[in-house]
Amino acid sequence: LLLVLLIALGVFFHPMTLRFISKQLVYADRIHFSDIAFVPRFGEDKDGELYLAGLEELRRGNVKGLWVEEYNILELSVIDILKKMARQRGLKDDLIKGVKLPEIEPEKSKVLTELARKAGIKKIVVLVPEYASRRYRILLGNLAEKEPIFLVNPIRVKFFTQEKWW
Numbered sequence: 001l002l003l004v005l006l007i008a009l010g011v012f013f014h015p016m017t018l019r020f021i022s023k024q025l026v027y028a029d030r031i032h033f034s035d036i037a038f039v040p041r042f043g044e045d046k047d048g049e050l051y052l053a054g055l056e057e058l059r060r061g062n063v064k065g066l067w068v069e070e071y072n073i074l075e076l077s078v079i080d081i082l083k084k085m086a087r088q089r090g091l092k093d094d095l096i097k098g099v100k101l102p103e104i105e106p107e108k109s110k111v112l113t114e115l116a117r118k119a120g121i122k123k124i125v126v127l128v129p130e131y132a133s134r135r136y137r138i139l140l141g142n143l144a145e146k147e148p149i150f151l152v153n154p155i156r157v158k159f160f161t162q163e164k165w166w
Contacts (some may be wrong), residue, residue, distance in 0.1 A: 031153050034063050034123040038099075038112065040136075041069040041078075042129060045157065051082055053127050053155045058091055063125060069108075070098035109140055116148040123149045130154040 039054045054066045071078055083093035099115060101108040116124060128136050133154035140150035 031062070031125055031151055032123075034125045034151065035121040035148075036065045036067050036116075037063040037125045037127055037153075038067045039069065039127050040101075040108070041071055042132070045129065047158070049157045050127050050129065050155055051078075051085075053153075055082070055086060055089060055091065057125065057127070058086070058095060059089060065095045065097060067097050067099050067124075070100050105139060113148065121148050123151065125151045125153050127153050127155050129157045 037054050037057045039050050042050060045051075051068065054068065057063050058066050066082070068079060068082060073081070077098065079096060079098035082096050086093045086096055099112065101111050112124075126136055126140065133152050136150075137152045140152070
């Protein structure tokens with residue numbers, strides 16, 4: 001009887017527990033005007049929602065430039081694709097820059113920090129899916145130096161729903 005009661009409680013509280021956990025995944029900084037927006041590569045972002053959000057930040061004038069983690073799709077650079085999209089939207093394509101980063105997450109943040117320091121950038125908005133925002137806050141928040149300042153902006157993407165993420 002006790003076992004049946006425990007299973008019933010587990011089934012009843014399990015969805016609520018998972019919803020609570022999903023809310024803990026999302027973190028958002030208060031975003032102000034920044035020097036650049038940075039879009040890391042996410043293989044799950046098949047529709048390019050993060051890149052579109054980056055172009056929108058550029059269009060609104062919230063950032064001076066857009067940095068994107070560089071990689072190729074079918075022998076086409078994602079930077080070339082984004083520059084073409086920027087021109088179609090009436091934006092200057094020279095505001096978009098590709099950044100080569102290592103594959104390991106902690107190394108990415110160190111290299112990005114060094115590149116930003118060399119370029120004189122003081123504030124960076126990092127555009128990530130909601131589910132990765134807390135991870136990026138922890139990853140980028142652990143950098144001891146004061147500049148550049150990293151602000152995490154979670155982007156709502158259709159491949160992640162908080163209510164049914166499990």
